[in-house]
Every structure is written in structure tokens, then in C-alpha cells.
Amino acid sequence: MQETTTINNNFKSEEYFINMGPQHPATHGVLRLLLTIDGEIIKKVEPDLGYIHRSIEKMCERDSYQQIVHLTDRMDYLSSHINNEAVCLTVENALQLEIPERVKVVRTIIGELTRIASHCLWWGVMGMDVGALTTYFYGFRDREMINDIFEETCGARLTMNYNVPGGLMWDIHPNFVNRVKAFVKHFKTKIPEYDRLLTGNVIFQKRTKGVGVLSKEDAISFGASGPVGRGSGYSCDVRKYHPYSALDKVTFKESLQTAGDTFARYQVRIQEMWQSLSIVEQLIDNIPEGEHRVKTNAVIKLPKGEFYQKVETARGELGVYVISTGTKNPYRLKFRSPGFSNLSLLNHIAVGGKIGDLVATMATLDLVIPDIDR
Amino acid sequence: MSIIEMVLIALVYLGIFSVAGLFLVLLERRVAAWFQLRIGPNRVGFQGLLQTMADALKLVSKELTGTEKADKFLYNLAPYFVIITALMALGVIPFTKDFQAFDINIGIFFLIAISSIGVIGILLGGWASNNKFALIGAMRSGVQTISYELSVGLSLLTMILLTRSLQLSEIVEVQKNGWLIVQGHIPAIIAFMVFMIAGTAETNRAPFDMVEAESELGAGFHTEYSGMKFAYFFLAEFINMFLIAAIATTVFFGAWLSPFGITESIPWLGVFWFLLKTLILVFLMMWFRWTFPRLRVDQLLTLEWKYLLPINLVNIVIMAFVVWQNLIIQF
Numbered sequence: 001m002q003e004t005t006t007i008n009n010n011f012k013s014e015e016y017f018i019n020m021g022p023q024h025p026a027t028h029g030v031l032r033l034l035l036t037i038d039g040e041i042i043k044k045v046e047p048d049l050g051y052i053h054r055s056i057e058k059m060c061e062r063d064s065y066q067q068i069v070h071l072t073d074r075m076d077y078l079s080s081h082i083n084n085e086a087v088c089l090t091v092e093n094a095l096q097l098e099i100p101e102r103v104k105v106v107r108t109i110i111g112e113l114t115r116i117a118s119h120c121l122w123w124g125v126m127g128m129d130v131g132a133l134t135t136y137f138y139g140f141r142d143r144e145m146i147n148d149i150f151e152e153t154c155g156a157r158l159t160m161n162y163n164v165p166g167g168l169m170w171d172i173h174p175n176f177v178n179r180v181k182a183f184v185k186h187f188k189t190k191i192p193e194y195d196r197l198l199t200g201n202v203i204f205q206k207r208t209k210g211v212g213v214l215s216k217e218d219a220i221s222f223g224a225s226g227p228v229g230r231g232s233g234y235s236c237d238v239r240k241y242h243p244y245s246a247l248d249k250v251t252f253k254e255s256l257q258t259a260g261d262t263f264a265r266y267q268v269r270i271q272e273m274w275q276s277l278s279i280v281e282q283l284i285d286n287i288p289e290g291e292h293r294v295k296t297n298a299v300i301k302l303p304k305g306e307f308y309q310k311v312e313t314a315r316g317e318l319g320v321y322v323i324s325t326g327t328k329n330p331y332r333l334k335f336r337s338p339g340f341s342n343l344s345l346l347n348h349i350a351v352g353g354k355i356g357d358l359v360a361t362m363a364t365l366d367l368v369i370p371d372i373d374r
Numbered sequence: 375m376s377i378i379e380m381v382l383i384a385l386v387y388l389g390i391f392s393v394a395g396l397f398l399v400l401l402e403r404r405v406a407a408w409f410q411l412r413i414g415p416n417r418v419g420f421q422g423l424l425q426t427m428a429d430a431l432k433l434v435s436k437e438l439t440g441t442e443k444a445d446k447f448l449y450n451l452a453p454y455f456v457i458i459t460a461l462m463a464l465g466v467i468p469f470t471k472d473f474q475a476f477d478i479n480i481g482i483f484f485l486i487a488i489s490s491i492g493v494i495g496i497l498l499g500g501w502a503s504n505n506k507f508a509l510i511g512a513m514r515s516g517v518q519t520i521s522y523e524l525s526v527g528l529s530l531l532t533m534i535l536l537t538r539s540l541q542l543s544e545i546v547e548v549q550k551n552g553w554l555i556v557q558g559h560i561p562a563i564i565a566f567m568v569f570m571i572a573g574t575a576e577t578n579r580a581p582f583d584m585v586e587a588e589s590e591l592g593a594g595f596h597t598e599y600s601g602m603k604f605a606y607f608f609l610a611e612f613i614n615m616f617l618i619a620a621i622a623t624t625v626f627f628g629a630w631l632s633p634f635g636i637t638e639s640i641p642w643l644g645v646f647w648f649l650l651k652t653l654i655l656v657f658l659m660m661w662f663r664w665t666f667p668r669l670r671v672d673q674l675l676t677l678e679w680k681y682l683l684p685i686n687l688v689n690i691v692i693m694a695f696v697v698w699q700n701l702i703i704q705f
Contacts, residue, residue: 018506026589040510040671129589131580131668137410197665203581204667355510355590356670 015043022051026129026359029369031343033358040354045347049373056374060333065091065165065300068333073159075337076371078118079313081150082111084163089244090309090320091165094302101246102290103167108246109180109283110153110162112276116187117146118314119269119276122366126266127198129363130207130356135198142190149179165300167293180284184277191273199270208263212349212361215260222348223341226316227272228365231265233258238312250282262357265364299328315339315366339371383475391464391613396426398612401653402660409664436601441504444598448502453599453606455495460613463488467620468542470630470644481542482534485621486527489576492610493519496578496585496595499607503598511594514671515585518575521678522582525572528686532565532693533558533625536702546629551704553628559703561693566626568682568689573618574659575674577611581666584674619655620648627651 021032030051036044056075060068065087072083085107092099124139147157152173154162162169198204214224219232229236237254239247255271257264302324310319316338323332342365350358400415400422407414415422440449463485465475478484493515500512536558537545548554555562575582586594596607623629628651630644637643669677696702 016506025592127667131583131587131589132666133406133580134410134664137412141411198667201667203669203673206673207667207670354670354672356587356668359590 013038021048026362027369028125028367031367031369031372033346035355035358037355040356042350042353042355042358045350045358047343047346049369052370052373054370054374057333057335061329061331064328065302065330068330069163069165070159070161072335073161074370075335075374076313076315076318076339076368077158078121078368079111079114079315080158081107081114081160081162082311082313083318084161085111085245086309086311086313086318086320088163088165089311090307090322091300091302093309094305094307094322094324095165095296095300097166097294097296099167100290100292100294101288103292104246105249105283105287106168106172106292107163108250109280109287110150110160111245112279113146113149113180113183115276115314116273116280117143118366119273120146122269122314122363123194123198126360126363127204129359130204132198132201132204135194138190138194138197142187145183145186149176149183152176152179164293166296167291169293171292172287177284177287180280184281184284187273187277191270191277194270199266205263207356207360208266208364209259209261211262211353211357212364213259213261214345214349216258218345218348219260222345224316224345225338225341226312226314226366227255227265227268228316228342228345230255231257231268231364232260236317238310238317242310244309244311246283247279250279252276252279262360262364269364269366301326301328302330310336313338315368315371316342335374337371337374339365339367339369343367343372387464387475388461391461391616392609394616395609395612396430397423398616398656399429399608400426401656402612402663405657405660406664409661430605433605434602438601438603440600441598443504445502445504448498449598450603452495452499452502453603453610455498456492456610457495457606457613459488459492459495460610460617463617464613464620466542467617468546468624468629469648470641471543471546472641473645474543477541477543479539479541482530482540482545482621482625485617486523486530489526489614489617490519490523492614495610496607499599500595503595505598507591507593508595508597511585511587511591511597514587515578515595517671518578518582518584518674521675522572522575522682525568525678525682525686526576528683528690529565529569529572530621530625532561532686532690535690535693535697536562542624542629545625546631549628549631550635553626553631555626557702557704558693558696559701561689561696562626564685564689565693566622568686569622569626570618570655570658572678572682573622574662575678577614577618577659579611579615579659580663581668582674583663583668584671587668615656615659616652619652619659622655623648623651 015036015038018035018037020035021027022030032048034046034048056071069084069087072087073080075083120139120143124136127135151157153176154160214232216233219229219234225236240254252275255268257268304326307322310317318338319336321334322330325331350361404414415425418425418428466481466484468474496515497512500508533554536554537548555566578585596604630648632647
């Protein structure tokens with residue numbers, strides 16, 4: 001800037017760089033954002049990853065298929081059950097195992113409960129990110145009930161490890177059905193409470209409507225999936241298009257919004273909670289009797305070839321791609337995590353907004369950093 | 375009044391209100407817990423009454439750390455600006471007829487003037503601590519306070535039309551015929567609402583906590599402060615909240631006057647009534663904080679310049695008309 005001095009030069013605004021994270025309350029974990037800002041307006045967002053990289057994919061090449069399941073808990077820890085399920089389904093499909101109906105139904109119920117739990121946490125944090133601190137505790141109250149059910153079922157609350165290739169680790173607890181029913185009844189009265197507290201709030205709507213708009217075309221080209229894609233009108237629910245487990249036996253609506261802004265993504269998740277509740281309700285009364293697990297070999301060897309399975313986690317499409325050479329370890333295992341694609345569009349939709357918009361937008365992308373940074 | 379007497383009064387005020395500020399912090403934590411399905415601090419002392427005392431002791435005993443490249447002088451000066459202005463303003467608040475340190479004839483003006491000095495402390499703190507997040511917070515604070523001061527001033531001015539005096543004791547005197555919010559009816563209620571909104575913004579509390587916007591700026595302007603210097607900022611926020619509530623009580627709800635004069639014969643009960651009314655308003659502000667999401671910085675300015683200010687200006691005209699036509703409701 002070697003211009004000759006003019007009076008205007010004194011008032012010239014200048015872009016500056018600011019480092020948001022890796023220890024920042026809004027990044028929910030160790031995500032670092034390199035922001036270029038002009039005053040309050042965001043000019044560029046560069047996510048910087050690698051702070052929680054554990055090379056899970058490489059570790060998978062070392063482990064047997066039973067062990068890989070445990071690693072997936074540590075990716076997207078908020079939908080750990082669904083991650084487990086993805087790996088188990090891949091292995092089961094490759095081995096062409098006949099899975100008992102009971103297992104399928106229980107997996108689906110717990111998967112949907114996981115989705116609700118994840119969305120509860122997201123809802124709480126979403127409120128917190130736009131400044132309504134109370135939502136956090138409301139979200140956690142209801143998530144706690146689900147976690148208690150999980151704890152009783154499999155002993156763990158977060159990293160569940162309930163799935164094994166071939167079925168479930170244990171049968172469900174005798175209390176399971178009653179507790180899930182109690183939860184469904186409880187939670188049906190709580191989602192309207194969520195709406196009263198946050199959704200209908202004028203300030204919240206002003207903060208979120210028209211902010212971080214993602215068009216349908218961009219959603220597709222960035223590979224957005226899950227509520228992020230569906231908020232832009234991109235119908236991409238894996239549960240609908242490639243039903244797995246017992247999802248082909250239930251009827252549910254894919255929640256779609258067309259606006260593509262932060263509020264649309266918010267609404268998609270709220271509707272998904274309703275849909276998940278309805279799926280749980282349809283299945284909980286008729287869990288078929290039967291085995292909870294089919295016997296597999298102690299050492300699972302996948303046939304030679306490539307296998308792919310995708311599932312819908314709370315964040316979007318999780319793909320598991322396995323290349324097997326016929327040994328007990330995969331030759332290569334790749335996870336297609338929803339968070340990574342969803343994060344990649346952050347720069348696209350946050351530029352031009354304010355710092356507050358960035359935080360609100362990031363909240364609706366619902367990033368779980370260990371999922372992005374495996 | 376001799377100098378010694380003044381110093382003694384000052385010390386008593388300092389003591390009372392530092393402790394009162396601590397109890398407000400406790401109150402906020404309990405109220406927040408109540409809104410948030412929690413229990414809140416209940417271990418230290420009876421029902422956690424001594425919790426914030428313990429916190430204050432901890433903060434006093436903590437090491438004062440700061441950034442190396444900070445502008446040391448301004449950095450150290452900033453907290454005092456904030457806390458001193460907050461405490462100074464308390465001097466003119468009429469707790470009862472006799473419990474008022476200074477009854478100056480420009481009481482309201484003094485309050486508005488003093489409460490706007492505090493922002494200098496915030497600006498200094500944010501600027502001097504050599505931290506970008508703190509700087510953004512401080513700049514937001516400047517913008518916010520300058521804007522909302524207009525609404526605070528104008529809404530109080532609306533009420534001055536009724537009282538015909540800036541002196542706080544006379545403002546209370548006028549209300550013996552009915553609290554001003556009743557006397558001034560419609561314009562007074564509008565003025566009260568505007569005052570509460572702008573007052574909340576003045577104290578930098580949610581939903582206007584742009585200054586420290588936790589999820590955006592970490593801790594905002596006091597990011598680099600620790601120990602007692604941080605405590606000053608923290609305490610000042612609560613004393614300022616008390617002040618806004620106290621001004622609202624004085625100007626709209628008859629200060630220490632009891633409802634319908636039920637305890638007129640026992641003057642010292644005025645303190646009770648004053649504190650009761652103030653605490654109800656404080657509770658209202660806490661209610662705001664734990665319910666509403668935060669506004670964005672441009673929406674904050676839109677609210678002030680496009681809505682509150684025009685409403686206020688029209689409201690003054692309405693009030694002038696009410697006073698002119700003598701449409702005041704008096705008992």
C-alpha cells in the first residue's frame with residue numbers, strides 16, 4: 001500500500017486475519033478456522049484440520065473386522081451405533097450372512113434413538129451458539145434419557161460397541177421396550193417445548209433466516225448429505241433410497257426444506273426428530289423373537305473384492321469402502337464421512353456474513369470434529 | 375458535610391454494594407439454574423449464600439496475568455473505569471427518603487452521564503489488551519452503548535415531562551399521587567418498555583451481549599483479564615444491572631413508596647419496597663438473559679435506530695400532549 005497520502009486513506013478499512021480455534025467455544029472441538037475479516041464481515045474461511053487426527057483408517061488395516069467396529073465409535077461419537085452398524089453391515093453383506101429379524105429391528109430402533117440423541121445435543125448447542133444458553137440443558141435432559149436406555153442395554157452411554165459382525169453383542173435388556181416407550185411418550189411433549197423456546201423466537205428467526213444459504217446445485221456438487229443437503233431441497237436420505245436393517249419395513253417421511261438457509265437446516269432436524277420417533281414407535285411393539293446374533297467364524301475373512309455400504313448417520317451419509325484381499329484384515333478401508341463434505345462448503349456459504357452468522361451457520365452444519373478428522 | 379463524613383459514607387456504600395453485587399451474582403446463578411433445570415450453587419453456606427464470597431476470595435488471591443504486548447497503563451486502568459462509574463452512580467439512588475448519599479438537582483442527568491463513562495473502560499480494556507477478539511468486543515461495545523444511550527436518555531426524558539424535575543427526591547415526591555407508570559399511562563408504559571430494552575443493552579447483557587458474545591468472541595473485551603481485574607468487570611456488570619433496575623424503580627414505580635401507601639407510617643420500610651421492586655426488575659432482566667438468543671450486531675443497530683428511537687421520539691410527543699391536556703391519572 002504505497003499510495004500517496006490522501007485524506008481518505010486515513011479511513012480506509014483493511015482486512016485482517018483472525019484465528020478462530022482450535023480452542024474456541026463455537027468450533028465444538030478442535031477445529032481451527034482461519035478467518036479473513038473486514039470489520040465484522042467475513043471475507044474468507046479456511047478450515048484447518050489435523051488437531052485430532054488418529055489415523056483410524058490406517059489402524060483399520062491392522063485390525064480384524066471385529067476390532068474395526070470399536071474404532072468407528074471414535075469417529076462420529078454422537079452416532080456411534082450407526083457407525084458400528086455401517087461396518088457390520090459391510091462385513092455381513094460381504095459374507096452374505098442371514099441376519100435375524102430381531103437384530104435388524106433392534107438395530108434400527110437404537111439407530112433412530114441415536115439420531116434423536118444426536119439431534120437433541122445439536123439443538124442444545126445450536127441454541128447456545130446463537131446465545132440462548134438455556135436450550136443446552138433442555139437438550140441434554142432428553143438426551144440423558146436415551147443415554148440411560150443405552151447404558152442399560154449395552155453398558156456404555158456414548159461409545160456403544162453394541163454391534164458385532166453377525167448381530168448384537170447381547171440381547172436387549174428386559175426393560176428396554178418399556179423404557180423406550182416411556183421416552184417416546186416423554187419426548188413427544190418436549191419437541192413442542194423446543195419449538196416454543198427457540199424455533200418461534202423472533203430473534204432466533206432473524207438470526208437464522210436467509211443466513212448461510214446453500215443452493216440445491218451447490219449442495220449436490222459439494223457432496224452435502226444429511227440434514228445439510230435436505231435443508232437445500234436435495235433429497236438424499238439413505239434410509240429412503242437404500243434402506244438397510246429394518247428401515248424397509250417402516251413408513252416415514254423424508255424431511256425436506258427448500259430454502260437452504262440456516263433455518264431450513266434447523267427445521268429439517270426438528271422434523272427428523274419427529275420422524276425418528278415415529279419409526280421407533282412403529283417398531284418397538286413388534287420386536288420379533290429370535291436369536292440376537294448369528295455365529296460367525298472367530299476369524300472373519302472377507303472374500304476377495306471391494307465392498308461398499310452406506311448408512312444415514314445423524315449428520316448424513318456415512319460410507320464404508322473396504323478392499324479385501326481375502327485375509328483377516330482389510331487391505332484398505334475408507335470412510336466417507338458426512339462431516340468432511342459438509343465442512344467443505346463452509347467457506348462457500350459463510351462468506352459475506354457476519355461473525356455471528358458464521359457461528360450460526362456452523363452450528364447447523366452440526367460438525368463433529370473427530371468425524372471429519374479421522 | 376465534612377470530608378470525613380463523606381469518606382465514611384463512600385466506604386459504607388462501597389462495602390454494601392460490593393457485597394450486594396456478589397449476591398446479585400449468586401442470584402443470577404440460582405435464577406439461571408432454575409430456568410435451566412439445574413440446582414445451582416448450594417453448598418457453600420446456607421443454600422450457597424457464601425458461594426460468590428468464596429469466588430471473590432479466590433479471584434482476589436489469584437495471580438494477575440496479562441499479555442506481554444498489552445499497553446500496560448491503559449490495560450490496568452480499564453477495570454477501574456468500569457467499576458468506579460458503576461459504584462458512583464449508586465450515590466444518587468434514593469433507597470428511602472433519608473438513605474440517599476447525594477440528592478443533587480440534576481440526579482437523572484448525573485445517572486445517564488455517569489453510566490455512559492463505563493463504556494470507556496470497556497473500550498480501553500479491549501483496545502489495550504492487544505487481542506483481536508477483545509478488540510472486536512470493545513468496538514461492538516462502543517457502537518452499542520453510543521446507540522442505546524439515546525433510548526435510555528429519551529425514555530427517561532419522557533418521564534421528566536411528567537415530573538418537571540431532574541432531582542430524584544422530587545421525582546419520588548410526585549409519585550405520592552400514584553406511580554409514574556400509572557400517572558403517565560400509555561406513553562409511560564411505552565417508555566418503560568423502551569427503557570428496559572435499552573437498559574439491558576446498556577449493561578451489555580443478553581440478548582444484547584454482543585460485547586462478550588461467548589460463542590463468537592470467547593470472552594470478548596475481558597479475554598485477557600484475570601483475577602481481580604476480571605472480577606471488577608464482572609461485578610460492574612451486575613451493579614450496572616442493579617442500577618438500571620433501580621432507575622426504572624425510581625422513575626416508573628415510585629422508588630421507596632409502598633403500594634397504596636400501606637406502610638407510609640414506617641419510613642424505613644421504604645428500603646424493603648425499593649429493593650423488592652428493584653429485584654423484580656432485576657429478575658426480569660435475568661429472565662431475558664436466560665431465554666432469548668443473542669441479536670446479531672447489525673440487527674442490534676437496526677433495532678435501536680429504526681425502531682426504538684422513532685418510537686421514543688413519537689412517545690415524547692404523546693407524553694407532551696398528555697401533560698399539556700392534563701390527561702394524567704392521579705389518585
